[in-house]
Amino acid sequence: MLRIWKNYIFQARGDNLNDYEVKDFYRSNYAKDFAETHAKYMKVCEILKNCRRVLDIGCGDGSFCTMLMENLKNSEIYGVDISEEAVKIASSKGIRAYQSNVGEEAFPFGNEFLDGVFCGEVIEHLYNPDHLLDEIYRILGKDGVCILTTPNLASWYNRIFLLLGYQPLFTEVSQKYGVGHPFRWWIGAGHIRVFTLKALTELVTIHKFRIVSKIGFGINTRVGYGERWSMIAKVANKIFSNPSLSSDIMLVLKK
Numbered sequence: 001m002l003r004i005w006k007n008y009i010f011q012a013r014g015d016n017l018n019d020y021e022v023k024d025f026y027r028s029n030y031a032k033d034f035a036e037t038h039a040k041y042m043k044v045c046e047i048l049k050n051c052r053r054v055l056d057i058g059c060g061d062g063s064f065c066t067m068l069m070e071n072l073k074n075s076e077i078y079g080v081d082i083s084e085e086a087v088k089i090a091s092s093k094g095i096r097a098y099q100s101n102v103g104e105e106a107f108p109f110g111n112e113f114l115d116g117v118f119c120g121e122v123i124e125h126l127y128n129p130d131h132l133l134d135e136i137y138r139i140l141g142k143d144g145v146c147i148l149t150t151p152n153l154a155s156w157y158n159r160i161f162l163l164l165g166y167q168p169l170f171t172e173v174s175q176k177y178g179v180g181h182p183f184r185w186w187i188g189a190g191h192i193r194v195f196t197l198k199a200l201t202e203l204v205t206i207h208k209f210r211i212v213s214k215i216g217f218g219i220n221t222r223v224g225y226g227e228r229w230s231m232i233a234k235v236a237n238k239i240f241s242n243p244s245l246s247s248d249i250m251l252v253l254k255k
Helices: 019-025 039-047 063-071 084-092 129-139 156-163 197-206 224-228 230-239
Strands: 053-057 076-081 096-099 114-120 140-151 210-217 248-254
Touching (some): 039 063, 039 140, 039 210, 039 248, 053 063, 053 129, 076 084, 084 096, 114 129, 129 197, 140 197, 197 248, 224 230
Parallel strands (some): 053 076, 053 114, 076 096, 114 140
Antiparallel strands (some): 140 248, 210 248
16 A cells, blocks of 8 residues: 555444544554655645645645645645544644544535545545545535545456455455455555445546546555565556556546
8 A cells, every 4th residue: 555554444333333432543543654755646746736725635644745735835735634643743744634534524624615635545444435525525616626546456466366266455354364365464454445446436426526537556666565576566567557457546536
C-alpha cells in the first residue's frame, strides 16, 4: 500500500459499533510519518494545483497536507481525521484540521465549500463508503475536483493469487493473523470494502459523480514485496499499467 498506515484497522460491526469505540480505537492508529515521493502523490499535486481550497480526507498527522502546502503555495489546505491525536499534530503544522468520523458524520464544511478533495486510501477502510461519497459531493464546488484512490482487488497479481487458491492482498479475514496470503508476513491494514475498477466506477456514478479520468499505479517499490523484488515489480508496473489490472486505482471526479 502506497500510503503508510500503521495498524490502521477499522473494527466494523454494523449497528453495534458506537462512535466512542471507533474514536477510541483510532486514538493512535492513523496515517503518520508520510514520506512518499511516489508518482501517485505527485500526480495529486499536479491535478489540484489550481484549487484554492483543498481537503485531505484521512489526513493523519498532516504529513501529506504539508506536501500539498509546499506544492500548492496559494491554496488553503484542510484535513479531517477521526483521531484527536492526529488532528492536534496536523494543526501544529499549520493545517486547518478537524476531527470527524468520515464514514458516519457530516463533514465540518458548508455546501460547495471546497474546490479540491483528496481521498487517498480511505474508502476501503470504511463500513459506510456511501456516506463518504455523499458528503464529498455535498462539500465539492460545481467546478471542483475530487481524487479518489484505493487498492485494486482485481490487480494482476491478485488474479494470480486467487487462481492459486490464496487470499488476495489487501483483504484480511483476521485482525491478528495473516492467514491465507502467499506472503506470511502480510497481516493487512484493516480493509473492509475492497474494490475492482468496475465496482468503484459504478459506485461513484450512482453517487452522481462524473469520471474525468481513470489512472492506474503500479506496485510501490519502496515498501513490502515491491521492495523485496523491485526489479520484477518495475517490469510488471510497465506491463500492467491499465487501471483495471494495476495495483492501485485513481479516479479523478467532478460533479
